[in-house]
Amino acid sequence: MRILLVEDDVVLGDALVQSLVNATYAVDWFRNGKEGMLAAQMQIYDLVLLDLGLPFLNGFEFIQRLRNGKQPVPVIVLTANDNPEDIVRAFDTGADDYLIKPFRLPELTARIRAQIRRVHTHFSSKIAIGELELDTKERMAFIKGEKLSLSPREFSLLETLSIKFGKVVTKDALIESLCNWDQDIGTNAIEVYVHRLRKKLADCNVTIANIRGLGYMMEQQTHG
Amino acid sequence: MRILLVEDDVVLGDALVQSLVNATYAVDWFRNGKEGMLAAQMQIYDLVLLDLGLPFLNGFEFIQRLRNGKQPVPVIVLTANDNPEDIVRAFDTGADDYLIKPFRLPELTARIRAQIRRVHTHFSSKIAIGELELDTKERMAFIKGEKLSLSPREFSLLETLSIKFGKVVTKDALIESLCNWDQDIGTNAIEVYVHRLRKKLADCNVTIANIRGLGYMMEQQTHG
DNA sequence: ATCTGGCTGTAAGTAATCTGTAAGTCAGCC
DNA sequence: GGCTGACTTACAGATTACTTACAGCCAGAT
Numbered sequence: 001m002r003i004l005l006v007e008d009d010v011v012l013g014d015a016l017v018q019s020l021v022n023a024t025y026a027v028d029w030f031r032n033g034k035e036g037m038l039a040a041q042m043q044i045y046d047l048v049l050l051d052l053g054l055p056f057l058n059g060f061e062f063i064q065r066l067r068n069g070k071q072p073v074p075v076i077v078l079t080a081n082d083n084p085e086d087i088v089r090a091f092d093t094g095a096d097d098y099l100i101k102p103f104r105l106p107e108l109t110a111r112i113r114a115q116i117r118r119v120h121t122h123f124s125s126k127i128a129i130g131e132l133e134l135d136t137k138e139r140m141a142f143i144k145g146e147k148l149s150l151s152p153r154e155f156s157l158l159e160t161l162s163i164k165f166g167k168v169v170t171k172d173a174l175i176e177s178l179c180n181w182d183q184d185i186g187t188n189a190i191e192v193y194v195h196r197l198r199k200k201l202a203d204c205n206v207t208i209a210n211i212r213g214l215g216y217m218m219e220q221q222t223h224g
Numbered sequence: 225m226r227i228l229l230v231e232d233d234v235v236l237g238d239a240l241v242q243s244l245v246n247a248t249y250a251v252d253w254f255r256n257g258k259e260g261m262l263a264a265q266m267q268i269y270d271l272v273l274l275d276l277g278l279p280f281l282n283g284f285e286f287i288q289r290l291r292n293g294k295q296p297v298p299v300i301v302l303t304a305n306d307n308p309e310d311i312v313r314a315f316d317t318g319a320d321d322y323l324i325k326p327f328r329l330p331e332l333t334a335r336i337r338a339q340i341r342r343v344h345t346h347f348s349s350k351i352a353i354g355e356l357e358l359d360t361k362e363r364m365a366f367i368k369g370e371k372l373s374l375s376p377r378e379f380s381l382l383e384t385l386s387i388k389f390g391k392v393v394t395k396d397a398l399i400e401s402l403c404n405w406d407q408d409i410g411t412n413a414i415e416v417y418v419h420r421l422r423k424k425l426a427d428c429n430v431t432i433a434n435i436r437g438l439g440y441m442m443e444q445q446t447h448g
Numbered sequence: 449a450t451c452t453g454g455c456t457g458t459a460a461g462t463a464a465t466c467t468g469t470a471a472g473t474c475a476g477c478c
Numbered sequence: 479g480g481c482t483g484a485c486t487t488a489c490a491g492a493t494t495a496c497t498t499a500c501a502g503c504c505a506g507a508t
Contacts, residue, residue: 074342088330091338092361097321110315138392139438151466152437189468191484198485210484212476375455413457415495436465436494 001116004045005029006036006062007078008054012101016049019105025112033057037065045073046116050095052079052086060093067094074115078103127162130205130220134162143204150200153178157193161208161218170215190216225340225384226250226401228269230260230286231302232278236325240273247333248363248376250404257281264290268400269297270340274319276303276310284317291318298339302327337361341387351386354429354444358386367428374424377402381417385432385442394439414440 003025007013013029020027028043030036033054040048048066052059063075077090077098087098097111127134133142139155141148150158160177161169171187179185194208194216201207205221227249231237237253244251252269254260257278264272272290276283287299301314301322311322321335337360351358357366363379365372374382384401385393395411403409418432418440425431429445 088334091334096338096342106312107315110312114315114318114320138441139435140392153467185468186470188470188484192468192486195485195487212483377456409457410459412459412495416457416497419496419498434495 001046002026002028002043003047003049003112004036004040004043005049006031006033006054007049007051008032009051019109023109031055033059033062037062040066040071040073047112048073048075049112050075050077052077052090060089063090063093063095076108076111076115127159129162129165129218132162132201132204132206134159143201148200153193154197154200157190158197161216165218165220168211168215168217173215225270225380226252226268227271227273227336228260228264229253229273230255230257230278231273231275232256233275243329243333244336245404248380249336250400250402252404255279257283257286261286261289264295264297265293268397270343270401271336272297272299273336274299274301276301276314284313287314287317287319296343298343300332300335300339351383351389353386353389353442356386356425356428356430358383367425372424378417378421378424381414382421385440389442389444392435392439392441397439 001024003020005013005016005020005027007016007029008031010031013031017027017029028039028045030039034056036050036054037057050059050062054062057065059077059079063077066073066075074096075094077095078101079086079090079098080101090098096115099108099111127136131144133145135141136159139152141150141155141158156178157174160174171190174190175185175187178190194210198208207219207221209217209219211217225248227244229237229240229244229251231240231253232255234255237255241251241253252263254263258280260274260278261281263269274283274286278286281289283301283303287301290297290299298320299318301311301319302325303310303314303322304325314322320339323332323335341360351360355368357369358379359365360383363376365374365379365382380402381398384398395414398414399409399411418434422432431443431445433441433443435441
Protein backbone atom coordinates (compact mmCIF):
# COMPACT_ATOMS: atom_id res chain seq x y z
CA MET A 1 0.00 0.00 0.00
CA ARG A 2 1.40 3.31 -1.12
CA ILE A 3 0.41 6.61 0.44
CA LEU A 4 1.00 10.14 -0.81
CA LEU A 5 1.41 12.60 2.03
CA VAL A 6 1.17 16.32 1.23
CA GLU A 7 1.91 18.31 4.36
CA ASP A 8 4.00 21.46 4.82
CA ASP A 9 4.48 21.20 8.57
CA VAL A 10 7.87 19.54 8.95
CA VAL A 11 7.36 18.28 12.47
CA LEU A 12 3.96 16.71 11.83
CA GLY A 13 5.03 15.39 8.44
CA ASP A 14 8.06 13.70 9.88
CA ALA A 15 6.05 12.11 12.64
CA LEU A 16 3.42 10.90 10.20
CA VAL A 17 5.94 9.36 7.83
CA GLN A 18 7.57 7.52 10.69
CA SER A 19 4.25 6.21 12.02
CA LEU A 20 2.93 5.17 8.65
CA VAL A 21 6.13 3.43 7.64
CA ASN A 22 5.94 1.73 10.97
CA ALA A 23 2.42 0.60 10.06
CA THR A 24 3.99 -0.96 6.91
CA TYR A 25 2.80 1.62 4.42
CA ALA A 26 5.07 3.01 1.71
CA VAL A 27 4.95 6.78 2.05
CA ASP A 28 5.98 9.61 -0.27
CA TRP A 29 6.06 12.97 1.49
CA PHE A 30 5.92 16.32 -0.28
CA ARG A 31 5.87 19.71 1.39
CA ASN A 32 3.81 21.63 -1.18
CA GLY A 33 0.90 21.10 -3.50
CA LYS A 34 2.79 21.47 -6.77
CA GLU A 35 5.26 18.72 -6.07
CA GLY A 36 2.53 16.57 -4.57
CA MET A 37 0.37 16.96 -7.68
CA LEU A 38 3.29 16.04 -9.90
CA ALA A 39 3.82 12.92 -7.86
CA ALA A 40 0.12 12.05 -7.96
CA GLN A 41 0.21 12.25 -11.72
CA MET A 42 3.30 10.08 -12.05
CA GLN A 43 2.58 7.37 -9.58
CA ILE A 44 -0.51 5.42 -8.62
CA TYR A 45 -1.25 5.76 -4.94
CA ASP A 46 -3.67 3.81 -2.81
CA LEU A 47 -4.44 6.86 -0.74
CA VAL A 48 -3.69 10.58 -0.40
CA LEU A 49 -3.24 12.34 2.94
CA LEU A 50 -3.70 16.04 2.30
CA ASP A 51 -3.21 19.15 4.39
CA LEU A 52 -5.73 21.83 3.47
CA GLY A 53 -3.45 24.80 4.08
CA LEU A 54 -0.65 24.34 1.60
CA PRO A 55 1.72 26.72 -0.12
CA PHE A 56 1.46 27.21 -3.93
CA LEU A 57 -1.54 24.98 -4.46
CA ASN A 58 -4.10 24.76 -1.69
CA GLY A 59 -5.93 21.63 -0.65
CA PHE A 60 -9.20 22.36 -2.41
CA GLU A 61 -7.45 23.05 -5.69
CA PHE A 62 -5.42 19.93 -5.18
CA ILE A 63 -8.48 17.71 -4.83
CA GLN A 64 -10.19 19.41 -7.72
CA ARG A 65 -7.27 18.83 -10.05
CA LEU A 66 -7.00 15.25 -8.91
CA ARG A 67 -10.67 14.64 -9.64
CA ASN A 68 -10.54 16.48 -12.92
CA GLY A 69 -7.84 14.01 -13.86
CA LYS A 70 -10.42 11.30 -13.07
CA GLN A 71 -8.35 9.90 -10.25
CA PRO A 72 -10.59 7.96 -7.93
CA VAL A 73 -7.89 7.59 -5.28
CA PRO A 74 -9.31 8.14 -1.78
CA VAL A 75 -8.31 11.44 -0.16
CA ILE A 76 -8.21 12.07 3.56
CA VAL A 77 -7.95 15.73 4.47
CA LEU A 78 -5.96 16.93 7.46
CA THR A 79 -6.77 20.32 8.87
CA ALA A 80 -6.31 22.44 11.94
CA ASN A 81 -9.39 24.31 10.97
CA ASP A 82 -12.59 22.86 12.32
CA ASN A 83 -14.76 25.34 10.51
CA PRO A 84 -17.68 23.22 9.32
CA GLU A 85 -17.87 25.11 6.04
CA ASP A 86 -14.34 24.08 5.17
CA ILE A 87 -15.19 20.51 5.91
CA VAL A 88 -18.36 20.60 3.87
CA ARG A 89 -16.46 22.26 1.04
CA ALA A 90 -13.73 19.63 1.17
CA PHE A 91 -16.31 16.85 0.90
CA ASP A 92 -18.07 18.56 -1.94
CA THR A 93 -14.82 19.05 -3.80
CA GLY A 94 -14.29 15.31 -3.62
CA ALA A 95 -12.55 14.49 -0.35
CA ASP A 96 -13.46 11.17 1.20
CA ASP A 97 -12.74 11.84 4.84
CA TYR A 98 -11.10 14.35 7.13
CA LEU A 99 -9.33 14.61 10.43
CA ILE A 100 -8.95 17.65 12.62
CA LYS A 101 -5.55 18.25 14.14
CA PRO A 102 -4.54 17.22 16.64
CA PHE A 103 -5.73 13.67 16.06
CA ARG A 104 -4.80 10.34 17.54
CA LEU A 105 -2.75 8.01 15.43
CA PRO A 106 -4.97 4.93 15.87
CA GLU A 107 -7.85 6.92 14.51
CA LEU A 108 -5.86 7.95 11.46
CA THR A 109 -4.75 4.41 10.70
CA ALA A 110 -8.26 3.11 11.25
CA ARG A 111 -9.57 5.63 8.74
CA ILE A 112 -6.83 4.79 6.27
CA ARG A 113 -7.71 1.11 6.54
CA ALA A 114 -11.40 1.91 6.04
CA GLN A 115 -10.69 3.91 2.89
CA ILE A 116 -8.33 1.40 1.34
CA ARG A 117 -10.61 -1.51 2.13
CA ARG A 118 -13.47 0.25 0.43
CA VAL A 119 -11.62 0.73 -2.83
CA HIS A 120 -10.52 -2.86 -2.98
CA THR A 121 -13.94 -4.40 -2.51
CA HIS A 122 -15.46 -3.83 -5.90
CA PHE A 123 -14.87 -6.05 -8.87
CA SER A 124 -16.26 -6.47 -12.34
CA SER A 125 -17.53 -9.36 -14.34
CA LYS A 126 -16.26 -8.98 -17.86
CA ILE A 127 -15.33 -11.59 -20.44
CA ALA A 128 -13.16 -10.73 -23.44
CA ILE A 129 -12.74 -13.03 -26.41
CA GLY A 130 -10.86 -11.49 -29.28
CA GLU A 131 -12.76 -8.45 -30.46
CA LEU A 132 -15.80 -9.46 -28.46
CA GLU A 133 -16.39 -8.23 -24.94
CA LEU A 134 -19.15 -9.24 -22.57
CA ASP A 135 -20.22 -7.53 -19.40
CA THR A 136 -22.28 -10.20 -17.73
CA LYS A 137 -23.36 -7.92 -14.93
CA GLU A 138 -24.65 -5.18 -17.19
CA ARG A 139 -25.69 -7.76 -19.73
CA MET A 140 -24.13 -5.86 -22.56
CA ALA A 141 -21.87 -6.93 -25.37
CA PHE A 142 -19.32 -4.98 -27.38
CA ILE A 143 -17.45 -5.54 -30.61
CA LYS A 144 -14.26 -3.50 -30.86
CA GLY A 145 -15.71 -1.28 -28.18
CA GLU A 146 -18.94 -0.67 -30.01
CA LYS A 147 -22.13 -1.69 -28.33
CA LEU A 148 -23.96 -4.66 -29.71
CA SER A 149 -27.72 -4.68 -29.51
CA LEU A 150 -28.89 -8.05 -28.22
CA SER A 151 -32.18 -9.34 -26.88
CA PRO A 152 -32.12 -10.99 -23.45
CA ARG A 153 -32.19 -14.49 -24.90
CA GLU A 154 -29.49 -13.67 -27.40
CA PHE A 155 -27.26 -12.37 -24.66
CA SER A 156 -27.81 -15.42 -22.49
CA LEU A 157 -26.88 -17.71 -25.32
CA LEU A 158 -23.77 -15.71 -26.13
CA GLU A 159 -22.84 -15.70 -22.47
CA THR A 160 -23.14 -19.46 -22.13
CA LEU A 161 -21.05 -20.05 -25.23
CA SER A 162 -18.46 -17.51 -24.12
CA ILE A 163 -18.08 -19.03 -20.68
CA LYS A 164 -17.44 -22.39 -22.31
CA PHE A 165 -15.24 -20.86 -24.99
CA GLY A 166 -13.39 -23.53 -26.97
CA LYS A 167 -15.64 -26.30 -25.68
CA VAL A 168 -18.64 -27.90 -27.29
CA VAL A 169 -22.00 -27.13 -25.72
CA THR A 170 -24.91 -29.38 -26.64
CA LYS A 171 -28.23 -27.94 -27.70
CA ASP A 172 -29.86 -29.52 -24.69
CA ALA A 173 -27.38 -27.78 -22.41
CA LEU A 174 -28.13 -24.50 -24.14
CA ILE A 175 -31.86 -25.02 -23.76
CA GLU A 176 -31.40 -25.67 -20.08
CA SER A 177 -29.27 -22.59 -19.58
CA LEU A 178 -31.87 -20.44 -21.31
CA CYS A 179 -35.16 -21.77 -20.04
CA ASN A 180 -36.89 -22.38 -16.79
CA TRP A 181 -37.49 -25.94 -15.74
CA ASP A 182 -41.12 -25.91 -16.64
CA GLN A 183 -40.68 -24.37 -20.04
CA ASP A 184 -39.93 -26.58 -22.94
CA ILE A 185 -38.66 -25.28 -26.23
CA GLY A 186 -37.61 -27.18 -29.26
CA THR A 187 -33.99 -27.52 -30.39
CA ASN A 188 -34.95 -25.53 -33.43
CA ALA A 189 -35.29 -22.45 -31.25
CA ILE A 190 -31.59 -22.74 -30.47
CA GLU A 191 -30.76 -22.99 -34.15
CA VAL A 192 -32.75 -19.85 -34.75
CA TYR A 193 -30.91 -17.98 -32.02
CA VAL A 194 -27.52 -19.16 -33.20
CA HIS A 195 -28.45 -17.85 -36.60
CA ARG A 196 -29.40 -14.47 -35.17
CA LEU A 197 -26.20 -14.28 -33.17
CA ARG A 198 -24.00 -15.17 -36.12
CA LYS A 199 -25.50 -12.31 -38.07
CA LYS A 200 -24.67 -9.90 -35.30
CA LEU A 201 -21.17 -11.30 -34.83
CA ALA A 202 -20.36 -10.98 -38.52
CA ASP A 203 -17.91 -8.08 -38.08
CA CYS A 204 -16.01 -9.81 -35.36
CA ASN A 205 -13.22 -12.38 -35.20
CA VAL A 206 -15.34 -14.65 -33.03
CA THR A 207 -17.51 -17.32 -34.59
CA ILE A 208 -19.95 -19.95 -33.46
CA ALA A 209 -19.02 -23.27 -35.01
CA ASN A 210 -21.40 -26.17 -35.35
CA ILE A 211 -20.22 -29.65 -34.50
CA ARG A 212 -22.61 -31.88 -36.32
CA GLY A 213 -24.61 -34.10 -34.04
CA LEU A 214 -23.04 -32.62 -30.93
CA GLY A 215 -23.72 -28.94 -30.51
CA TYR A 216 -22.04 -25.56 -30.86
CA MET A 217 -18.65 -24.19 -29.93
CA MET A 218 -17.30 -20.69 -29.81
CA GLU A 219 -14.03 -20.05 -31.60
CA GLN A 220 -11.68 -17.19 -32.24
CA GLN A 221 -10.61 -16.64 -35.82
CA THR A 222 -6.84 -16.43 -36.17
CA HIS A 223 -6.42 -13.88 -38.90
CA GLY A 224 -5.60 -15.23 -42.34
CA MET B 225 -31.21 7.60 -2.76
CA ARG B 226 -32.41 5.31 -0.04
CA ILE B 227 -31.21 5.47 3.54
CA LEU B 228 -31.66 3.01 6.39
CA LEU B 229 -31.82 4.76 9.75
CA VAL B 230 -31.39 2.64 12.88
CA GLU B 231 -31.90 4.82 15.93
CA ASP B 232 -33.80 4.10 19.13
CA ASP B 233 -34.17 7.69 20.29
CA VAL B 234 -37.61 8.69 19.11
CA VAL B 235 -37.01 12.43 19.19
CA LEU B 236 -33.75 12.34 17.27
CA GLY B 237 -35.04 9.67 14.90
CA ASP B 238 -38.10 11.66 14.07
CA ALA B 239 -36.08 14.79 13.46
CA LEU B 240 -33.61 12.93 11.26
CA VAL B 241 -36.30 11.33 9.14
CA GLN B 242 -37.91 14.67 8.60
CA SER B 243 -34.64 16.36 7.66
CA LEU B 244 -33.54 13.59 5.36
CA VAL B 245 -36.88 13.30 3.60
CA ASN B 246 -36.71 17.03 3.25
CA ALA B 247 -33.32 16.61 1.62
CA THR B 248 -35.13 14.25 -0.83
CA TYR B 249 -33.76 10.99 0.49
CA ALA B 250 -36.02 7.98 0.85
CA VAL B 251 -35.70 6.96 4.50
CA ASP B 252 -36.68 3.83 6.40
CA TRP B 253 -36.45 4.19 10.16
CA PHE B 254 -36.20 1.29 12.59
CA ARG B 255 -35.88 1.61 16.35
CA ASN B 256 -33.88 -1.52 17.06
CA GLY B 257 -31.08 -3.52 15.53
CA LYS B 258 -33.06 -6.66 14.76
CA GLU B 259 -35.63 -4.97 12.60
CA GLY B 260 -32.96 -2.82 11.01
CA MET B 261 -30.87 -5.87 10.15
CA LEU B 262 -33.87 -7.55 8.58
CA ALA B 263 -34.39 -4.52 6.41
CA ALA B 264 -30.69 -4.24 5.59
CA GLN B 265 -30.61 -7.81 4.38
CA MET B 266 -32.95 -6.85 1.60
CA GLN B 267 -29.85 -5.16 0.20
CA ILE B 268 -31.40 -2.09 -1.25
CA TYR B 269 -29.90 0.81 0.66
CA ASP B 270 -27.42 3.37 -0.50
CA LEU B 271 -26.39 4.16 3.05
CA VAL B 272 -26.93 3.12 6.65
CA LEU B 273 -27.13 5.59 9.52
CA LEU B 274 -26.50 3.64 12.69
CA ASP B 275 -26.74 4.46 16.36
CA LEU B 276 -24.10 2.57 18.35
CA GLY B 277 -26.18 2.03 21.47
CA LEU B 278 -29.14 -0.02 20.33
CA PRO B 279 -31.48 -2.46 22.06
CA PHE B 280 -31.35 -6.18 21.09
CA LEU B 281 -28.45 -5.89 18.66
CA ASN B 282 -25.81 -3.28 19.31
CA GLY B 283 -24.11 -1.20 16.68
CA PHE B 284 -20.86 -3.18 16.47
CA GLU B 285 -22.69 -6.46 16.03
CA PHE B 286 -24.88 -4.80 13.48
CA ILE B 287 -21.94 -3.71 11.33
CA GLN B 288 -20.24 -7.05 11.74
CA ARG B 289 -23.26 -8.96 10.52
CA LEU B 290 -23.69 -6.55 7.67
CA ARG B 291 -20.09 -7.09 6.58
CA ASN B 292 -20.26 -10.82 7.10
CA GLY B 293 -23.12 -10.73 4.65
CA LYS B 294 -20.67 -9.08 2.23
CA GLN B 295 -22.67 -5.89 2.11
CA PRO B 296 -20.48 -3.03 0.98
CA VAL B 297 -23.11 -0.39 1.80
CA PRO B 298 -21.53 2.64 3.50
CA VAL B 299 -22.26 2.94 7.21
CA ILE B 300 -22.17 6.20 9.14
CA VAL B 301 -22.15 5.68 12.87
CA LEU B 302 -23.93 8.09 15.21
CA THR B 303 -22.84 8.14 18.80
CA ALA B 304 -23.06 10.25 21.91
CA ASN B 305 -19.90 8.61 23.07
CA ASP B 306 -16.71 10.32 21.98
CA ASN B 307 -14.51 7.65 23.42
CA PRO B 308 -11.81 7.25 20.75
CA GLU B 309 -11.64 3.51 21.32
CA ASP B 310 -15.27 3.12 20.35
CA ILE B 311 -14.64 5.07 17.19
CA VAL B 312 -11.59 3.06 16.27
CA ARG B 313 -13.47 -0.14 17.01
CA ALA B 314 -16.37 0.99 14.83
CA PHE B 315 -13.99 1.68 11.96
CA ASP B 316 -12.28 -1.64 12.36
CA THR B 317 -15.59 -3.43 12.41
CA GLY B 318 -16.33 -1.85 9.07
CA ALA B 319 -17.90 1.56 9.61
CA ASP B 320 -17.07 4.20 7.03
CA ASP B 321 -17.59 7.39 8.99
CA TYR B 322 -18.94 8.64 12.29
CA LEU B 323 -20.58 11.66 13.84
CA ILE B 324 -20.67 12.59 17.48
CA LYS B 325 -23.99 13.86 18.84
CA PRO B 326 -24.94 16.59 18.82
CA PHE B 327 -23.98 17.32 15.24
CA ARG B 328 -25.01 19.90 12.70
CA LEU B 329 -27.36 18.84 9.96
CA PRO B 330 -25.30 20.31 7.08
CA GLU B 331 -22.36 18.24 8.23
CA LEU B 332 -24.45 15.08 8.29
CA THR B 333 -25.83 15.67 4.81
CA ALA B 334 -22.38 16.55 3.50
CA ARG B 335 -21.04 13.30 4.86
CA ILE B 336 -23.96 11.35 3.47
CA ARG B 337 -23.33 12.88 0.06
CA ALA B 338 -19.66 12.08 0.32
CA GLN B 339 -20.30 8.45 1.17
CA ILE B 340 -22.94 7.90 -1.48
CA ARG B 341 -20.87 9.68 -4.08
CA ARG B 342 -17.82 7.65 -3.23
CA VAL B 343 -19.56 4.35 -3.61
CA HIS B 344 -21.11 5.29 -6.90
CA THR B 345 -18.63 7.58 -8.58
CA HIS B 346 -15.79 8.74 -6.35
CA PHE B 347 -16.28 12.25 -7.65
CA SER B 348 -17.79 15.53 -6.58
CA SER B 349 -21.32 16.67 -5.89
CA LYS B 350 -21.51 18.16 -9.35
CA ILE B 351 -21.94 15.67 -12.12
CA ALA B 352 -21.34 16.60 -15.74
CA ILE B 353 -22.38 14.30 -18.55
CA GLY B 354 -21.99 15.87 -21.94
CA GLU B 355 -24.16 18.96 -22.09
CA LEU B 356 -25.99 17.95 -18.94
CA GLU B 357 -24.88 19.15 -15.53
CA LEU B 358 -26.29 18.14 -12.19
CA ASP B 359 -25.74 19.81 -8.87
CA THR B 360 -26.80 17.13 -6.43
CA LYS B 361 -26.35 19.45 -3.50
CA GLU B 362 -28.54 22.23 -4.83
CA ARG B 363 -30.75 19.72 -6.66
CA MET B 364 -30.60 21.58 -9.89
CA ALA B 365 -29.95 20.50 -13.43
CA PHE B 366 -28.56 22.45 -16.37
CA ILE B 367 -28.36 21.90 -20.10
CA LYS B 368 -25.61 23.91 -21.75
CA GLY B 369 -25.67 26.12 -18.69
CA GLU B 370 -29.38 26.78 -18.89
CA LYS B 371 -31.44 25.74 -15.93
CA LEU B 372 -33.76 22.81 -16.41
CA SER B 373 -37.03 22.84 -14.53
CA LEU B 374 -37.50 19.46 -12.86
CA SER B 375 -39.84 18.18 -10.19
CA PRO B 376 -38.21 16.55 -7.13
CA ARG B 377 -39.00 13.06 -8.38
CA GLU B 378 -37.72 13.86 -11.81
CA PHE B 379 -34.48 15.12 -10.37
CA SER B 380 -34.03 12.06 -8.18
CA LEU B 381 -34.51 9.76 -11.11
CA LEU B 382 -32.09 11.74 -13.22
CA GLU B 383 -29.60 11.72 -10.36
CA THR B 384 -29.75 7.97 -9.89
CA LEU B 385 -29.30 7.37 -13.59
CA SER B 386 -26.47 9.90 -13.81
CA ILE B 387 -24.58 8.45 -10.89
CA LYS B 388 -24.78 5.07 -12.55
CA PHE B 389 -24.00 6.57 -15.93
CA GLY B 390 -23.20 3.88 -18.47
CA LYS B 391 -24.65 1.18 -16.29
CA VAL B 392 -28.04 -0.42 -16.38
CA VAL B 393 -30.39 0.38 -13.52
CA THR B 394 -33.42 -1.87 -13.13
CA LYS B 395 -36.88 -0.44 -12.66
CA ASP B 396 -37.07 -2.05 -9.28
CA ALA B 397 -33.84 -0.38 -8.26
CA LEU B 398 -35.20 2.93 -9.43
CA ILE B 399 -38.41 2.43 -7.49
CA GLU B 400 -36.45 1.59 -4.40
CA SER B 401 -34.16 4.56 -4.70
CA LEU B 402 -37.16 6.85 -5.01
CA CYS B 403 -39.70 5.52 -2.57
CA ASN B 404 -40.01 4.91 1.12
CA TRP B 405 -40.64 1.51 2.60
CA ASP B 406 -44.39 1.77 2.96
CA GLN B 407 -44.98 3.31 -0.41
CA ASP B 408 -45.45 1.10 -3.37
CA ILE B 409 -45.61 2.34 -6.90
CA GLY B 410 -45.94 0.37 -10.06
CA THR B 411 -43.19 0.01 -12.62
CA ASN B 412 -45.37 1.99 -14.95
CA ALA B 413 -44.71 5.07 -12.84
CA ILE B 414 -41.04 4.75 -13.71
CA GLU B 415 -41.89 4.49 -17.37
CA VAL B 416 -43.93 7.65 -17.09
CA TYR B 417 -41.08 9.53 -15.42
CA VAL B 418 -38.58 8.32 -17.95
CA HIS B 419 -40.90 9.61 -20.61
CA ARG B 420 -41.11 13.01 -18.92
CA LEU B 421 -37.35 13.19 -18.50
CA ARG B 422 -36.71 12.26 -22.09
CA LYS B 423 -38.88 15.13 -23.22
CA LYS B 424 -36.90 17.54 -21.10
CA LEU B 425 -33.59 16.10 -22.23
CA ALA B 426 -34.51 16.37 -25.88
CA ASP B 427 -32.15 19.29 -26.60
CA CYS B 428 -29.22 17.59 -24.99
CA ASN B 429 -26.69 14.99 -26.10
CA VAL B 430 -27.62 12.75 -23.20
CA THR B 431 -30.25 10.05 -23.59
CA ILE B 432 -31.94 7.46 -21.45
CA ALA B 433 -31.75 4.14 -23.20
CA ASN B 434 -34.02 1.26 -22.42
CA ILE B 435 -32.54 -2.21 -22.10
CA ARG B 436 -35.50 -4.43 -22.66
CA GLY B 437 -36.26 -6.69 -19.79
CA LEU B 438 -33.57 -5.12 -17.62
CA GLY B 439 -34.07 -1.44 -17.06
CA TYR B 440 -32.69 1.92 -18.16
CA MET B 441 -29.24 3.28 -18.81
CA MET B 442 -27.96 6.77 -19.34
CA GLU B 443 -25.83 7.34 -22.40
CA GLN B 444 -24.02 10.18 -24.05
CA GLN B 445 -24.66 10.68 -27.74
CA THR B 446 -21.47 10.85 -29.74
CA HIS B 447 -22.48 13.22 -32.46
CA GLY B 448 -22.81 11.74 -35.91
C1' DA C 449 -62.31 28.10 3.32
C1' DT C 450 -61.76 27.88 -1.56
C1' DC C 451 -59.17 28.12 -5.60
C1' DT C 452 -55.18 27.20 -8.38
C1' DG C 453 -51.37 24.94 -10.28
C1' DG C 454 -47.89 21.74 -10.12
C1' DC C 455 -46.60 17.10 -8.79
C1' DT C 456 -47.48 12.24 -8.57
C1' DG C 457 -49.08 7.86 -9.73
C1' DT C 458 -52.69 4.90 -12.27
C1' DA C 459 -55.09 3.29 -16.07
C1' DA C 460 -55.70 2.07 -20.64
C1' DG C 461 -54.62 2.03 -25.32
C1' DT C 462 -50.86 1.80 -28.71
C1' DA C 463 -46.43 0.60 -30.49
C1' DA C 464 -42.33 -1.98 -30.64
C1' DT C 465 -39.73 -5.89 -29.83
C1' DC C 466 -38.89 -10.57 -28.56
C1' DT C 467 -39.68 -15.38 -28.85
C1' DG C 468 -40.64 -19.95 -30.41
C1' DT C 469 -42.73 -22.66 -34.16
C1' DA C 470 -43.37 -24.14 -38.59
C1' DA C 471 -42.01 -25.05 -42.98
C1' DG C 472 -38.91 -24.92 -46.56
C1' DT C 473 -34.02 -25.13 -48.09
C1' DC C 474 -29.37 -26.57 -47.85
C1' DA C 475 -25.20 -29.46 -46.85
C1' DG C 476 -22.88 -33.46 -45.51
C1' DC C 477 -22.75 -38.32 -45.33
C1' DC C 478 -23.86 -43.13 -46.24
C1' DG D 479 -30.40 -40.74 -54.26
C1' DG D 480 -32.06 -40.60 -49.62
C1' DC D 481 -31.37 -39.52 -44.96
C1' DT D 482 -30.28 -36.53 -41.27
C1' DG D 483 -29.15 -32.53 -39.04
C1' DA D 484 -28.39 -27.66 -39.66
C1' DC D 485 -29.68 -23.18 -41.78
C1' DT D 486 -32.91 -19.69 -43.09
C1' DT D 487 -37.15 -17.16 -43.46
C1' DA D 488 -41.64 -15.80 -42.18
C1' DC D 489 -45.07 -15.34 -38.88
C1' DA D 490 -48.21 -15.00 -34.84
C1' DG D 491 -48.62 -14.69 -29.98
C1' DA D 492 -46.60 -12.88 -25.93
C1' DT D 493 -44.16 -9.60 -23.55
C1' DT D 494 -42.43 -5.16 -22.65
C1' DA D 495 -42.19 -0.33 -23.30
C1' DC D 496 -44.26 4.16 -24.74
C1' DT D 497 -47.71 7.56 -24.66
C1' DT D 498 -51.64 10.07 -23.32
C1' DA D 499 -55.24 11.32 -20.33
C1' DC D 500 -56.78 11.87 -15.92
C1' DA D 501 -57.73 12.01 -10.84
C1' DG D 502 -56.02 12.73 -6.17
C1' DC D 503 -53.09 15.35 -3.44
C1' DC D 504 -50.63 19.02 -1.49
C1' DA D 505 -48.90 23.86 -0.99
C1' DG D 506 -49.41 28.45 -1.69
C1' DA D 507 -52.38 32.19 -2.90
C1' DT D 508 -56.76 34.59 -2.66
